[in-house]
Amino acid sequence: MLTGHHVAVIGGDARQIEIIRRLHEWDAHVYLAGFDQLNGSFTECIELDFSGPQAEQLDALILPIAGTDENGNIDGIFTNKMLSLTAEWLKRTPAHCQIYTGIANQTLKDLAAKAERELISLMDRDDVAIYNSIPTVEGTIMMAIQHTDFTIHGSNVIILGLGRVGMSLARAFDHLGAKVTVGVRSSAGAARVHEMGMQSLDMRSMENLEFNCDYLINTVPAPVVDASVIKKLPSHCLILDLASKPGGADFRYAEKRGIKAILVPGLPGIVAPKTAGKIVANVICRKLQENNRKADE
Known part of the structure; x- marks a missing residue:
């Protein structure tokens, strides 16, 4: 009491x-x-x-x-x-x-x-962040469904970041039948993604990578989804930026390219x-x- x-x-x-x-x-x-x-x-x-x-x-x-x-x-x-x-x-x-x-x-x-x-x-705190990742994942799935005209099942999903939220997102989208690739910055992160049965990409050299995905989900509170990444995305790709404001995506360039990019920090407070x-x-x-x-x- x-x-x-x-x-x-x-x-x-x-x-x-x-x-x-x-x-x-x-x-x-x-x-x-x-x-x-x-x-x-x-x-x-x-x-x-x-x-x-x-x-x-x-x-x-x-x-x-x-x-x-x-x-x-x-x-x-x-x-x-x-x-x-x-x-x-x-x-x-x-x-x-x-x-x-x-x-x-x-x-x-x-x-x-x-x-x-x-x-x-x-x-x-790990306890708060891990518990909080549950409504965050549910809210992300809700946003993904609402803003696209195709199923998550069978889609190509790139998730940037393997923190507490990123790991929960990767597992959830994988269980829904998506083909999940996770962006990491270390060999340990790549090993964890491999253990989870998914593909990894090295975020330290993103300018050299291809991004043939249907969903690009960012959890990193840094400008990682810049013009060099967005210009490689297919026009139907949906960017969901879960990082705290101002997010990690170049929203101006995404709009210029006609790609839908949505900043959605604080999803738990919105959906649950x-x-x-x-x-x-x-x-x-x-x-x-x-x-x-x-x-x-």
């Missing part, structure tokens, strides 16, 4: 709804910012007043999966208000207050460092926000309980 804990949930999407519910189940005091359009759905919550004394009793802040932008602003789909973090406000929280986010950009890291508060990037929210909420609640036990020792 989190009885006596004070937790602020600031901005975000439908995943935060499940996080708020879980925090209440665990008996935490919950403060909200960025949920004013929910029309009083959480009457037991307290509206977070950034100018008031509430910051001084917070044990944790929960930010959206995307964290903040480069200016410290926080996006929220349930409000039209501007939400933002400053180091000065964070310094008003207790020294033990933790900041939970999905992804931490340099701005957020700098804010936390300046305020001397612990920043926890949930998507860097309840499940995705539970994954994050369970980890946060466990972490807060661990902190509580350590404080009692």
